[in-house]
Amino acid sequence: PVRPPIVWLGTGSGQVQRSIDGGQTFQFAGSNLPNDDIVKLAHVPWVGVYALTAKGELYLTVDDGRSWYRAQSGCDAAGSAIVIDPLRYWVAYLATSTGICKTESGGQRWGVLGGAVAGAYIGSLWIDPTNAQSLRAGGIGRIFRSDDGGTSWTIVSTGLPSAPITALASRPGQPHALLALAYGAGLYESGDGGSTWALRDGSDIATGALSLHVDADADGRVLLGTAHRGVQALAAGSNTWQARNDGMSLFVRSIAVDRATPNRLYAGSLGGGVFRSDDAAATWTNVGLAS
Numbered sequence: 281p282v283r284p285p286i287v288w289l290g291t292g293s294g295q296v297q298r299s300i301d302g303g304q305t306f307q308f309a310g311s312n313l314p315n316d317d318i319v320k321l322a323h324v325p326w327v328g329v330y331a332l333t334a335k336g337e338l339y340l341t342v343d344d345g346r347s348w349y350r351a352q353s354g355c356d357a358a359g360s361a362i363v364i365d366p367l368r369y370w371v372a373y374l375a376t377s378t379g380i381c382k383t384e385s386g387g388q389r390w391g392v393l394g395g396a397v398a399g400a401y402i403g404s405l406w407i408d409p410t411n412a413q414s415l416r417a418g419g420i421g422r423i424f425r426s427d428d429g430g431t432s433w434t435i436v437s438t439g440l441p442s443a444p445i446t447a448l449a450s451r452p453g454q455p456h457a458l459l460a461l462a463y464g465a466g467l468y469e470s471g472d473g474g475s476t477w478a479l480r481d482g483s484d485i486a487t488g489a490l491s492l493h494v495d496a497d498a499d500g501r502v503l504l505g506t507a508h509r510g511v512q513a514l515a516a517g518s519n520t521w522q523a524r525n526d527g528m529s530l531f532v533r534s535i536a537v538d539r540a541t542p543n544r545l546y547a548g549s550l551g552g553g554v555f556r557s558d559d560a561a562a563t564w565t566n567v568g569l570a571s
Contacts, residue, residue, distance in 0.1 A: 287536075287546065288329055288345075289554055290318025296331060298345050302538070303546060303556050303567050309345025322362045325369045327386045332359050338374060340387045355381035355390035363405040365412045373415065373430060375402035380417060382430050396433040397424050406448035408455045416474050418445025418460060423474050439477035441465040447492035451500045459502065461492050467502070485512050485521045493535040495560075496542050503545075503561060505532030511547060511561055528555040528564035 285302040288309075296310035296318055310318075317334040324330065328342035330351065336358025340351035352359070357376035365371035370386040379397045381390040392398070397417060404418035417424040422437035423445060443462040451457035456473040459480070466482035467489070480486075489512075491505035502514040503524070510525035511532055529552030538544035543560045555564040 288321050288323065289548065290321045290331060294318065294333075296321070296345055296348075302544075303554070306567075309341075310348070311346060312348040313339060320362060322364055322372075324364050324372070324386070327369055330362055330372070330387065332362060336360060336377065338362070338387075351387035352381075353389050355392060357381070360403050361405045363407045363415075365407065366409050367412050371412075373405055373407070375405045375417060377401055380405075380430065393430045393433075395426075395431075396435050400424070401444075403444050403446050404448045404460075406450065406458070408450070410455055414455065414473075416448055416458065418448050420444050423448075423460065423477075425474055436475050436477075438475065439470075439479075440468060447489075449492050449494045451494060452496050454500075459492065459494065461486075461489055461504075467492075467504075481514070481519070481521075483521065485509055490532065491534045493537065493545075496537070496539075503535055505535050505547060507531050507550075511535065511564075513561060524557075524561040524564075526563045528566070529553070 287299040287303045289297040294310050294313035294315050297306040298309035299306045318331050319334050320332040322330040328340055331339045338352045338359050339348040341348045357378040359374045359376050361375040363373050372383050374381045380393045383390045400419050402417045406416040408414035413429045415426045421442040422435050424433045426433045441462050443465040445460050446463050447461040449459045458470045458474050460468045464487050466486040467480045468477045469480040470477045489504040489506050493503040495501040499516045504512045508530050510530040512521040513524050514521050529549035531550040532547050534548040536546045545557045547555045554567050556567050557564045
């Protein structure tokens with residue numbers, strides 16, 4: 281995650297790196313973390329940073345990475361994704377192999393949510409940036425919808441393939457316009473808040489995508505991080521992907537944006553380190569951490 285000018289990176293074997301100069305240099309910030317890949321990080325204003333491992337264990341630091349502690353009390357299932365309430369930072373939701381957990385205490389204690397998500401595998405989460413009561417959770421061949429902060433859920437699956445939903449995102453300023461990555465099946469879109477879905481792109485690029493990012497500007501360009509094809513861009517109204525790989529690796533696992541400077545992007549690769557772009561993905565520079 282990026283909190284200008286601070287950048288956090290998760291790597292293999294419990295390695296978390298922290299930069300305080302916008303990604304120019306990085307320092308180790310992973311004390312007390314297990315020897316496991318760090319697959320997701322989430323910054324929480326006024327609280328700290330969550331780190332999720334490949335085994336699904338959730339950790340939290342409240343001292344800028346000097347120490348970490350297990351932050352999953354009350355939620356024993358393996359985690360896969362986490363989202364933070366945009367208004368109440370102490371509230372977060374954790375997708376797990378058997379449902380969704382919620383904390384209202386900054387990660388000190390979690391509760392297991394009931395309803396339709398109970399017992400279901402959840403691989404992705406989305407929270408409406410304008411209405412924190414509105415959530416979507418990606419399962420296998422279906423998406424769960426809540427409009428009351430996770431108290432109750434309905435299942436929507438019209439138009440979706442029987443595949444895990446690995447990422448969810450929305451168009452800028454249009455929380456009803458959603459995008460979903462279905463593993464091995466492609467990129468799907470919904471114009472009604474997720475009630476119905478249609479295939480947006482089923483090409484090899486979309487079916488092999490590992491991460492999804494939507495630009496915050498009015499055009500809402502879609503970026504995919506892929507295996508072997510690097511970063512691919514799809515402009516609004518276009519049906520043709522454009523490679524955005526000048527100067528970077530072709531195996532991109534994650535993409536993050538600098539909220540204060542939207543044209544600045546970071547891409548995490550497999551083995552090639554971390555790349556930074558200051559021109560909206562037109563060109564990239566390796567900033568280190570290659571294995």
